[in-house]
Amino acid sequence: MPSVSDLSQAAYCPRQLYYARRESDRSPPPEARERQALAFRYDELRTADNETLAALPIDCSPAAYREKLETLATRSDWEALCAPTETNYHVAGKDCHGIIHKLLAGDPPTPTVISPGQPPKQGVWEPQTVRAVAVANALAWERNEPIPRTLVEYPTVGVVREVPLSTRRTATYRRVLRTVRAMDGPPPRVNDGRCKSCEYRTKCGVTTRSLRSLLGL
Numbered sequence: 001m002p003s004v005s006d007l008s009q010a011a012y013c014p015r016q017l018y019y020a021r022r023e024s025d026r027s028p029p030p031e032a033r034e035r036q037a038l039a040f041r042y043d044e045l046r047t048a049d050n051e052t053l054a055a056l057p058i059d060c061s062p063a064a065y066r067e068k069l070e071t072l073a074t075r076s077d078w079e080a081l082c083a084p085t086e087t088n089y090h091v092a093g094k095d096c097h098g099i100i101h102k103l104l105a106g107d108p109p110t111p112t113v114i115s116p117g118q119p120p121k122q123g124v125w126e127p128q129t130v131r132a133v134a135v136a137n138a139l140a141w142e143r144n145e146p147i148p149r150t151l152v153e154y155p156t157v158g159v160v161r162e163v164p165l166s167t168r169r170t171a172t173y174r175r176v177l178r179t180v181r182a183m184d185g186p187p188p189r190v191n192d193g194r195c196k197s198c199e200y201r202t203k204c205g206v207t208t209r210s211l212r213s214l215l216g217l
């Protein structure tokens with residue numbers, strides 16, 4: 001059964017997932033974890049001084065960051081975001097399993113996905129959409145109740161975006177799930193702008209001894 005991380009990675013590029021599955025350590029790099037950890041300090045950082053904020057991996061000026069957190073604090077779920085009922089909660093659904101970064105109190109509860117990166121101008125990136133739908137579906141299966149939405153947090157810029165479970169998003173999730181289930185060899189290269197920020201770009205598509213060994217050829 002794939003993990004929610006597998007599905008998210010395959011939504012970015014199925015071939016990237018193929019390579020990643022051959023790594024011995026697939027945990028996120030320390031820099032990504034440091035950036036995600038900011039999502040557990042909103043209340044404290046809202047009033048932090050410039051020096052404190054400048055020493056953190058935020059992606060805007062300290063003043064802009066405090067302003068973003070002030071805006072965040074006007075949300076009705078601000079307190080739940082600052083004090084989730086569960087953190088790093090492992091969920092096992094019918095089709096996938098994985099970690100829900102935060103579970104916010106409510107009836108039903110709201111899962112959140114914490115991104116170490118920056119958001120697009122609107123909405124969330126497709127890999128995060130797929131992860132958001134995956135955790136909502138898995139939690140719905142576990143709790144035997146509909147989970148209609150997930151939040152995606154971008155703590156380096158103090159932004160939280162909603163991902164309601166629409167028909168279109170569910171269809172995208174199902175397509176990626178089918179792709180992952182059907183993978184039995186290296187998928188074709190996508191060969192577009194995604195490759196620029198891919199950690200496998202230097203070896204992807206290059207037939208070297210190390211790649212052959214990576215692919216098990």
Ligand code: SF4
Binds near residue numbers: 012016188199205
């Ligand atoms: S370099 Fe491009 S095709 Fe290769 S794994 Fe990365 S994103 Fe996919």
